[in-house]
Amino acid sequence: MNPLTNPTALGVDKVLIYIFGSSLLLLAGITIVMIWFVVRYRRSKCPEPTSDIHGNLWLEIAWTLLPTLIVLSMFWYGWTNYLGLRQVPENAFEVKATGRMWSWQFEYANGRTSNKLYIPVGKPIKVLLTSTDVLHSFFMPAFRIKRDTVPGVDTYVWFQAPEVGSYDIFCAEYCGTGHADMITTAEALSAEEFERWYNKNPTLVQNHGRQLMVELGCLGCHSFDGSSPIAPKFGKLKGAERNISNEGIKRTIRIDADYLRRAIRAPEADLVENFPPIMPPYGDEISEKDLDAIIKYLLDGAEEPKIDGNKLIKENGCLSCHSTDGSKRVGPSFKGLGKRTSEVKRDGQELKIKVNADYLKRAIREPNHDVVEGYPAIMPPGAQFSDEEVEAIIEELLKK
Numbered sequence: 001m002n003p004l005t006n007p008t009a010l011g012v013d014k015v016l017i018y019i020f021g022s023s024l025l026l027l028a029g030i031t032i033v034m035i036w037f038v039v040r041y042r043r044s045k046c047p048e049p050t051s052d053i054h055g056n057l058w059l060e061i062a063w064t065l066l067p068t069l070i071v072l073s074m075f076w077y078g079w080t081n082y083l084g085l086r087q088v089p090e091n092a093f094e095v096k097a098t099g100r101m102w103s104w105q106f107e108y109a110n111g112r113t114s115n116k117l118y119i120p121v122g123k124p125i126k127v128l129l130t131s132t133d134v135l136h137s138f139f140m141p142a143f144r145i146k147r148d149t150v151p152g153v154d155t156y157v158w159f160q161a162p163e164v165g166s167y168d169i170f171c172a173e174y175c176g177t178g179h180a181d182m183i184t185t186a187e188a189l190s191a192e193e194f195e196r197w198y199n200k201n202p203t204l205v206q207n208h209g210r211q212l213m214v215e216l217g218c219l220g221c222h223s224f225d226g227s228s229p230i231a232p233k234f235g236k237l238k239g240a241e242r243n244i245s246n247e248g249i250k251r252t253i254r255i256d257a258d259y260l261r262r263a264i265r266a267p268e269a270d271l272v273e274n275f276p277p278i279m280p281p282y283g284d285e286i287s288e289k290d291l292d293a294i295i296k297y298l299l300d301g302a303e304e305p306k307i308d309g310n311k312l313i314k315e316n317g318c319l320s321c322h323s324t325d326g327s328k329r330v331g332p333s334f335k336g337l338g339k340r341t342s343e344v345k346r347d348g349q350e351l352k353i354k355v356n357a358d359y360l361k362r363a364i365r366e367p368n369h370d371v372v373e374g375y376p377a378i379m380p381p382g383a384q385f386s387d388e389e390v391e392a393i394i395e396e397l398l399k400k
């Protein structure tokens, strides 16, 4: 397959041109014959019928068979090209798309999520579709693909972007107040740029270094929390002071990348004071690239990377129902939320609750427990978040 084509659009366009073209031809043929007959056999020219035919077998066979063949050919042509839309090339890159009120979320094999569909150009993309709440419809006009997303049903579409650029994505099924906001784009990137985007996930890069240290067994001696006394603790090491001895000569140094590199490749050279010289040197079993990842992780801190609450709020569609500027949308605005007292209904009873972390946690986890007065109980429960993620979101909400 030529990577620079748009196979799904080509297939659909061919069928459209064929059906529309043959309809046009028929229309023209019938209209021309009709006009010709009207002129040729008008009353002033032929006051009396000139012939008196009662049947013509061949003519009848012809006008039954010809239209049947034309219609069947439309069916056959349409069907074979429809199969092209449903048969996904084997090397397709898979992305999960979830429709929900009122945004699209895309999720990649490595756990990355985003609200725009980032894809490599020229590669078949299989989009696995589902919905969390109501019917939506995933529509990409540039590729002539449109498919309903239904809660509990998994389906798919595929396409291939012929050029680097932006392609529109819409929801084509009226799904409530914010339906028109379900607009986003597919960003087709060159292979290298896509690779960079795909691997740029800061959480993953930092965890890669940590992961390597787990795999290499460094944690047999070292710990992140100081629980192992036999080797120095891994922590935020950048700039920390160390008393080291090198063949009996003592020095105080500040930790930098070069020091860490030596400490791993040739631990016997600079020994950290008060520790036995038991660390084995690591040579070929750690590639330069992996070593860089480890060093980066050791320098910048062993704490878990901080979860970005604002990013979660943006990428999980909260802003399609909540504003941050005080304006009322489908749900209450986030502005000043931390200083508010919410009037809610709980089991039919009206309550006033001072907004705090506990209240917000419930509002995200079980939105129908307390429903804010004057709003419909349609907020989807944030079941996809870990506890840490909910905490990060709450921290951001309280600041707004």
Ligand code: HEC
Binding pocket: 213, 216, 217, 218, 219, 220, 221, 222, 230, 231, 232, 233, 237, 242, 260, 263, 264, 267, 268, 270, 271, 272, 275, 276, 277, 278, 279, 280, 282, 294, 298
């Ligand atoms: C057998 C136990 C052991 C293993 C396994 C081990 N280390 Fe060490 N490591 C030590 C000891 C003991 C020291 C302190 C003495 C020294 O400087 O060699 C040390 C020192 C270090 C230092 C200098 C730390 C500082 O605070 O100045 C770094 C960095 C380090 N190790 C990284 C690693 C990495 C990365 C691995 C895995 C690839 C690893 N170590 C595996 C025992 C170990």
Ligand code: HEC
Binding pocket: 101, 102, 313, 316, 317, 318, 319, 320, 321, 322, 330, 331, 332, 337, 342, 355, 360, 363, 364, 367, 368, 370, 371, 372, 375, 376, 377, 378, 379, 380, 382, 393, 397
């Ligand atoms: C489909 C629209 C919709 C989406 C998406 C949505 N919410 Fe809501 N949210 C509402 C509505 C409507 C209410 C008010 C009714 C209620 O309390 O259930 C509400 C209430 C809230 C409240 C309580 C506000 C108050 O004034 O007491 C919080 C907090 C909240 N949402 C947070 C979030 C977060 C965080 C997200 C994203 C993970 C989110 N919402 C996504 C519609 C939505």
Ligand SMILES: [Cu+2]
Binding pocket: 099, 100, 102, 135, 136, 137, 171, 172, 173, 174, 175, 179, 182
């Ligand atoms: Cu929709």
